[in-house]
Amino acid sequence: MVSEGKRKYFIKYILLLITLIAVATIAACLGAVKISLHETLTIFLSKIPLIKQLISTENISSTTETIIMSLRLPRIFMAMLVGAGLSMAGVVFQGIFKNPLADPYILGISSGASLGAALAIAFGSQAIFFGFGLISLSAFLGAFIVMFLVYFIAKAGGKLVTNTLILSGVAISFMSSSFISMLIIASRENTTRIVFWTMGSLTSANGTKILVMLPIIAFGFIFLLAFSKDINILSSGDETAVSMGINVNKVKFILLGITSLITAISVAFCGVIGFVGLIIPHAIRLLSGPDHKHLIPLSALSGAIFLVICDTLARVVMAPTEIPIGAITALFGAPFFIYLLIKNKKKVFI
Amino acid sequence: MSLIIENLHFSYGNLSVLNGISSYFEDSTFYAIIGPNGCGKSTLLKCLYGYLDPSSGSILIDDKNIKKMTHKKRATKVSYVAQSNDTGFDFSVKDIISMGRNPYIKRFASMSEDDIHHIYTAMDKTSTLAFKDKSINELSGGEKQRAFIARALAQDTKFILLDEPVSNLDINHQTEIMNTVKSLSKNHKRTIICVLHDLNLAYLYADFVLLMDNGKVHSIGKPKNVLTKENIKSVYKTDVTILEDRNGDFKFIVPKI
Numbered sequence: 001m002v003s004e005g006k007r008k009y010f011i012k013y014i015l016l017l018i019t020l021i022a023v024a025t026i027a028a029c030l031g032a033v034k035i036s037l038h039e040t041l042t043i044f045l046s047k048i049p050l051i052k053q054l055i056s057t058e059n060i061s062s063t064t065e066t067i068i069m070s071l072r073l074p075r076i077f078m079a080m081l082v083g084a085g086l087s088m089a090g091v092v093f094q095g096i097f098k099n100p101l102a103d104p105y106i107l108g109i110s111s112g113a114s115l116g117a118a119l120a121i122a123f124g125s126q127a128i129f130f131g132f133g134l135i136s137l138s139a140f141l142g143a144f145i146v147m148f149l150v151y152f153i154a155k156a157g158g159k160l161v162t163n164t165l166i167l168s169g170v171a172i173s174f175m176s177s178s179f180i181s182m183l184i185i186a187s188r189e190n191t192t193r194i195v196f197w198t199m200g201s202l203t204s205a206n207g208t209k210i211l212v213m214l215p216i217i218a219f220g221f222i223f224l225l226a227f228s229k230d231i232n233i234l235s236s237g238d239e240t241a242v243s244m245g246i247n248v249n250k251v252k253f254i255l256l257g258i259t260s261l262i263t264a265i266s267v268a269f270c271g272v273i274g275f276v277g278l279i280i281p282h283a284i285r286l287l288s289g290p291d292h293k294h295l296i297p298l299s300a301l302s303g304a305i306f307l308v309i310c311d312t313l314a315r316v317v318m319a320p321t322e323i324p325i326g327a328i329t330a331l332f333g334a335p336f337f338i339y340l341l342i343k344n345k346k347k348v349f350i
Numbered sequence: 351m352s353l354i355i356e357n358l359h360f361s362y363g364n365l366s367v368l369n370g371i372s373s374y375f376e377d378s379t380f381y382a383i384i385g386p387n388g389c390g391k392s393t394l395l396k397c398l399y400g401y402l403d404p405s406s407g408s409i410l411i412d413d414k415n416i417k418k419m420t421h422k423k424r425a426t427k428v429s430y431v432a433q434s435n436d437t438g439f440d441f442s443v444k445d446i447i448s449m450g451r452n453p454y455i456k457r458f459a460s461m462s463e464d465d466i467h468h469i470y471t472a473m474d475k476t477s478t479l480a481f482k483d484k485s486i487n488e489l490s491g492g493e494k495q496r497a498f499i500a501r502a503l504a505q506d507t508k509f510i511l512l513d514e515p516v517s518n519l520d521i522n523h524q525t526e527i528m529n530t531v532k533s534l535s536k537n538h539k540r541t542i543i544c545v546l547h548d549l550n551l552a553y554l555y556a557d558f559v560l561l562m563d564n565g566k567v568h569s570i571g572k573p574k575n576v577l578t579k580e581n582i583k584s585v586y587k588t589d590v591t592i593l594e595d596r597n598g599d600f601k602f603i604v605p606k607i
Binding site: 098229233235238244246285290 | 399420422437438452458
């Protein structure tokens, strides 16, 4: 009985992994310059140790290789990392807040980052520090300031009350939005750039950013997974969770810290990509049940797949014009999610 | 094992709820805590399992202050069934009951044979085996309550605290739950500390009754000695008639209207 359940999950993981690789490969072929599947696969395989001796890259132009390796692949990796990160952050936010509308941005992290980015765009230069643009750094700083503000407002009464946390997040969000509106009015020549930044984009993906994100997402994943049992129990409410030996305040603090960090870094590098962190967790919960031990990894994988698809659509559909990825995630994700809701009449949240 | 409360005080901000409670709870005994709304019954329970931190006084289990124990350690001594249980997500009954084993399982480990044994024993004792694979949200009120009691039982603690476990149930399910809880103290060496509103249930099931008033212990003792007309009048401000059967071993408390 137990092994049957394990096999069921094992098959899901394998299927999702295969899908992820397939989607990434196809995504690498598509774009302004069409590259054949054969060429793409040859380039991929020629980068893998041991196998590369067997592969000849004679027929492939260096331009093609540059497009794949320097332009498309960083973007695809970035999409995977951000998709996985936002999805698992969404799972955890929904789990500890027990609120179906919770997503990685519920604590105002996105609006803090947006304000930071908007300030940098309005006043800043194109200065680069350690390979990062001023905009990314400022966005990250904005996200962090908001995170601490919200946390300390909610903590003011002694215990960390989740409703206060959400409401102070909403309040800070609105405040940041007002500042952004004022900035847009005050610095009209930058309006388009600010608005586009807030809609999210993976255009700026590069190796350095991936190297910064990868460890955060990887360690974040391991930590969240380590707390999956605790998140399951937290869904019974704080009172009951304490009686079962969970140090609720400490666990919530750790979980919020990790998820906020993941969210902050994602937003700082790629702007506000909405919907993925809200819908992927719900979809996986509908398809695979509420156990966070599987919900977290399955959501991470699905989020990665989903965002690679969305980013590819953003690049390809109106090429050479790019559609903001935030628009794509909702446009294509919402119908799929509505279909799931109707098909599975199971209750996700009670 | 013993549970001793010494001069416990607790307040929510300026509102003091517990004003110096001292008591001793014996092994394998069923205690009912009764008293008017707002007298501090639930607050006392929440202090006993460490959810609330008393402003002064101490709670000792086997001469050890529960404040000094880790969350997990404390959860191996005391379990708790809340008044209203949040179920959150669509977990199965077995998943919910398995959560009771949390204090015994290390972070990355999975359940041992022993854990599974405790889970099945708990389901057996509470007759929840039949619907173990159902979603907790599909159960009736009585079935749900049995599942939560099973979870506390799987936690394998000496002390089980229950906060009004039967107040939303019909007479049939009330008796069923109360019989289950009673058998835990009588046949399985658990100490039950159960907040009740229904004086007659307290009379029927409890070995000892702790009558609370205004955050203090008004009286403690055998039901027949505590649940008297005079005590009820003094604590609840209500006149009652106590009906007795001929042998005097069954009593029924009715308010005068």
